[in-house]
Amino acid sequence: MTMKNDTLTIAVLPGDGIGREVMPACLELVNAATTMAGAPALAFQTHNAGAQYYAESGDALPASTLDACRKSDAILFGAMGWPDIRFPDGTEIIPQLDLRMELGLFAGVRPIRWFPGLPRVLTDPRAEQIDFVLVREQTEGLFYARGRGEIRNDEEAYDTMQITRSGTQRVTEFAFDIARQRKRRGKPGNVTCVDKANVFQSMAFFRKVFDEVADRHSDLTKDHAYVDALALNMVKKPWTFDVLVTENMFGDILSDLAAGLIGGMGMAPSADIGDKHGLFQPAHGTAPDIAGKGCANPSAMFLSAAMMLDWLAAKFGQPTLADAARLMEGAVEHTLSTKLAIPMEYGGNANCAEMTRSVISSLSAARKEVA
Ligand SMILES: NC(=O)C1=CN([C@@H]2O[C@H](COP(=O)(O)OP(=O)(O)OC[C@H]3O[C@@H](n4cnc5c(N)ncnc54)[C@H](O)[C@@H]3O)[C@@H](O)[C@H]2O)C=CC1
Ligand SMILES: CC(C)CC(=O)C(=O)O
Numbered sequence: 001m002t003m004k005n006d007t008l009t010i011a012v013l014p015g016d017g018i019g020r021e022v023m024p025a026c027l028e029l030v031n032a033a034t035t036m037a038g039a040p041a042l043a044f045q046t047h048n049a050g051a052q053y054y055a056e057s058g059d060a061l062p063a064s065t066l067d068a069c070r071k072s073d074a075i076l077f078g079a080m081g082w083p084d085i086r087f088p089d090g091t092e093i094i095p096q097l098d099l100r101m102e103l104g105l106f107a108g109v110r111p112i113r114w115f116p117g118l119p120r121v122l123t124d125p126r127a128e129q130i131d132f133v134l135v136r137e138q139t140e141g142l143f144y145a146r147g148r149g150e151i152r153n154d155e156e157a158y159d160t161m162q163i164t165r166s167g168t169q170r171v172t173e174f175a176f177d178i179a180r181q182r183k184r185r186g187k188p189g190n191v192t193c194v195d196k197a198n199v200f201q202s203m204a205f206f207r208k209v210f211d212e213v214a215d216r217h218s219d220l221t222k223d224h225a226y227v228d229a230l231a232l233n234m235v236k237k238p239w240t241f242d243v244l245v246t247e248n249m250f251g252d253i254l255s256d257l258a259a260g261l262i263g264g265m266g267m268a269p270s271a272d273i274g275d276k277h278g279l280f281q282p283a284h285g286t287a288p289d290i291a292g293k294g295c296a297n298p299s300a301m302f303l304s305a306a307m308m309l310d311w312l313a314a315k316f317g318q319p320t321l322a323d324a325a326r327l328m329e330g331a332v333e334h335t336l337s338t339k340l341a342i343p344m345e346y347g348g349n350a351n352c353a354e355m356t357r358s359v360i361s362s363l364s365a366a367r368k369e370v371a
């Protein structure tokens with residue numbers, strides 16, 4: 001695909017809570033990195049959505065915002081939701097789930113890797129080798145129940161899990177693609193199907209379709225794990241993981257557990273990818289407990305934006321955008337490994353503004369390392 005003109009349009013949705021704090025920091029860094037890399041200009045267009053906007057306007061995801069997301073080249077998303085702001089039926093305002101459905105963002109890509117300089121949560125020195133990708137199905141699974149669940153009476157409530165052949169095939173194919181890309185960089189080239197096929201028919205079906213897809217990828221290996229044992233091994237030996245693929249709800253839970261392995265949500269980026277669209281957001285939420293204090297770690301937002309630049313580089317054949325992504329990752333790594341700034345999330349003194357300043361000032365060092 002070629003670019004329509006010289007500029008790529010990025011729909012920016014800061015959202016709520018710390019989403020509004022880490023987003024401006026991120027735009028500053030992306031501007032600095034793309035300029036340094038000589039990459040095409042990105043036009044950021046900010047749009048309203050989220051719980052706070054709902055409280056002001058009565059609309060959580062305006063049609064104009066959704067339309068802008070559809071028309072944009074990529075979407076950069078902070079975080080949305082606020083426990084005290086709810087729809088009249090009591091449900092939480094989480095427009096990101098609507099965006100996933102509306103834009104067909106079926107693959108939640110959640111890489112977890114340890115960065116030199118981070119305090120080790122796990123005592124085993126092999127924890128420094130943690131580097132795996134969790135691929136979460138995002139358009140069905142147990143989240144299918146959203147808006148469909150039923151509290152039948154004061155004694156019973158029901159939610160339904162949906163697993164389809166097409167939904168499982170596409171996310172599994174996606175996971176094998178990632179494993180192949182990683183294998184080229186020396187990783188094992190293995191995909192683990194994470195399920196609960198010993199109990200649920202839906203999960204046995206997920207595993208069956210996974211196996212059919214795996215048979216088409218003889219250059220890669222596969223295995224299976226029940227989600228409970230997988231959770232155990234995620235804590236005991238996460239350095240053995242390569243690519244994991246799983247259902248929506250399991251993926252939601254495991255991705256926060258995975259972030260815990262490297263010390264917190266502030267280092268956990270993610271990408272929501274579909275056939276046409278890509279939305280990039282940290283895996284964390286709006287963090288009401290720290291919002292407004294300026295102390296959020298913006299690194300997950302930075303690393304999510306780097307994933308966006310890589311995705312745009314591949315989509316539009318613009319390698320300088322990938323160069324900018326390497327600069328951003330390198331700058332985060334340099335900041336942490338030299339202890340130029342230690343995020344408050346990790347017991348340091350660097351608030352969001354200080355982390356941002358340090359990462360931007362580390363771009364030059366990252367450029368020397370990349371060269
Ligand atoms: N993708 C999204 O927009 C998501 C939205 N949410 C929404 O966010 C709200 C809060 O949810 P929680 O369950 O509290 O999850 P959360 O991810 O917002 O926070 C969990 C814990 O991690 C900490 N944390 C998260 N990001 C951090 C960062 N960048 N730097 C330092 N510490 C960080 C928070 O302070 C909190 O202690 C809810 O309304 C929820 O629905 C939750 C998860 C994802
Ligand atoms: C608010 C949630 C539904 C979203 C979430 O937790 C996530 O995307 O990880």
Ligand SMILES: [Mg+2]
Nearest residue numbers: 252253256283
């Ligand atoms: Mg989550």
